[in-house]
Amino acid sequence: MSFTTPPRPFDVTALTPRLAPLARTATRLHPRPGSPTVHDSSVGGPLLWPADEPWPHCEGPHDASLAEDTPRSAEDIRALRRVRAASAERRLRDRRAPVRTPEEDEVWRRHGGGRPWFEGPVPMLPVAQLYARDVPLPARPAGSDLLQVLWCPCGHGVSEPRTALFWRSAATVTEVLDAPPEPPAIEKDGYLPRPCLLTPEQVTEYPSTMELDEELQDQLSDESRWEAAGAEWDDGEAEDPQDFYFRNLATAPGWKTGGWTFWSLTDPEPRDCPTCGTEEIPLLTIASSEWDDGSVSWRPAEDPADPAQHLPGDPSEPTLVDIRGGYTLQLHVCPASPDHPHLQIME
Ligand SMILES: [Zn+2]
Ligand SMILES: [Zn+2]
Numbered sequence: 001m002s003f004t005t006p007p008r009p010f011d012v013t014a015l016t017p018r019l020a021p022l023a024r025t026a027t028r029l030h031p032r033p034g035s036p037t038v039h040d041s042s043v044g045g046p047l048l049w050p051a052d053e054p055w056p057h058c059e060g061p062h063d064a065s066l067a068e069d070t071p072r073s074a075e076d077i078r079a080l081r082r083v084r085a086a087s088a089e090r091r092l093r094d095r096r097a098p099v100r101t102p103e104e105d106e107v108w109r110r111h112g113g114g115r116p117w118f119e120g121p122v123p124m125l126p127v128a129q130l131y132a133r134d135v136p137l138p139a140r141p142a143g144s145d146l147l148q149v150l151w152c153p154c155g156h157g158v159s160e161p162r163t164a165l166f167w168r169s170a171a172t173v174t175e176v177l178d179a180p181p182e183p184p185a186i187e188k189d190g191y192l193p194r195p196c197l198l199t200p201e202q203v204t205e206y207p208s209t210m211e212l213d214e215e216l217q218d219q220l221s222d223e224s225r226w227e228a229a230g231a232e233w234d235d236g237e238a239e240d241p242q243d244f245y246f247r248n249l250a251t252a253p254g255w256k257t258g259g260w261t262f263w264s265l266t267d268p269e270p271r272d273c274p275t276c277g278t279e280e281i282p283l284l285t286i287a288s289s290e291w292d293d294g295s296v297s298w299r300p301a302e303d304p305a306d307p308a309q310h311l312p313g314d315p316s317e318p319t320l321v322d323i324r325g326g327y328t329l330q331l332h333v334c335p336a337s338p339d340h341p342h343l344q345i346m347e
Pocket of ligand 1: 058059060061062152153154156162
């Protein structure tokens with residue numbers, strides 16, 4: 001199975017050639033539920049982690065009073081997801097089927113009630129593992145061919161889990177840790193990614209509207225330019241030509257590496273490396289959805305338009321990750337050195 005982003009509605013450089021040098025390649029990961037192994041690129045899958053290397057822990061502080069949701073163990077969350085999937089499948093076959101069977105009620109009683117909050121350092125959770133053979137990794141350090149991303153199971157009161165990045169050479173991992181520790185509780189279900197396999201696809205991106213200079217913004221707003229280029233912007237969704245550009249021609253939604261930073265909540269902020277001042281570049285975007293109503297033109301051709309007919313679950317939310325009710329967490333790295341701290345931007 002491969003996934004194909006439909007061609008963009010038109011070539012945006014026809015509107016203004018000044019955009020041409022700003023084109024960047026992003027690699028959409030197209031995560032879909034599966035059973036990845038340590039040798040696969042994955043979201044939420046097992047990591048190729050050396051048996052003799054300590055598993056990363058987050059030192060906190062972790063304030064129970066700031067928890068967004070009922071804290072549950074990974075086992076609880078997996079059990080409840082199985083029940084929800086079984087229910088969805090049953091009701092897809094027969095709309096009058098019960099939402100829950102007595103057995104499923106029992107699973108809810110056992111796993112739904114929540115777990116005690118944790119004290120002290122807590123094991124981090126695997127978020128993504130990307131092999132360079134599968135996915136281009138910007139600013140990849142020499143000698144490494146594998147990126148592993150983990151995060152704390154707690155949002156630290158800002159609904160934005162603290163992430164940790166590890167670069168390594170897969171060939172140096174001879175003995176793999178087979179049972180990594182799991183946190184006793186996870187702040188909310190959306191912080192446990194459902195295991196997914198990836199089908200990377202490269203697309204071209206341009207900067208978010210707010211990151212363009214004034215002249216380019218004016219050119220994109222100029223309806224006569226669109227007309228002259230034979231480009232239709234009024235698709236019934238876009239408020240104006242700039243909005244059409246932003247939704248359909250600038251940055252791709254969903255999990256991806258590379259490309260341009262996506263700005264929507266805030267004005268663009270400096271992304272200077274705290275150590276050396278170099279501007280950090282987008283490495284990995286962790287997304288709550290692969291597309292939404294505002295970015296539906298990016299829906300892969302292979303995915304059904306009607307998610308209600310799709311199993312397992314909505315194809316626009318394959319990983320079940322939720323960043324503060326639908327946002328993205330964009331990890332940026334310093335191109336000067338992998339030892340410099342990375343930045344995370346939530347939009
Ligand atoms: Zn933490
Ligand atoms: Zn730096």
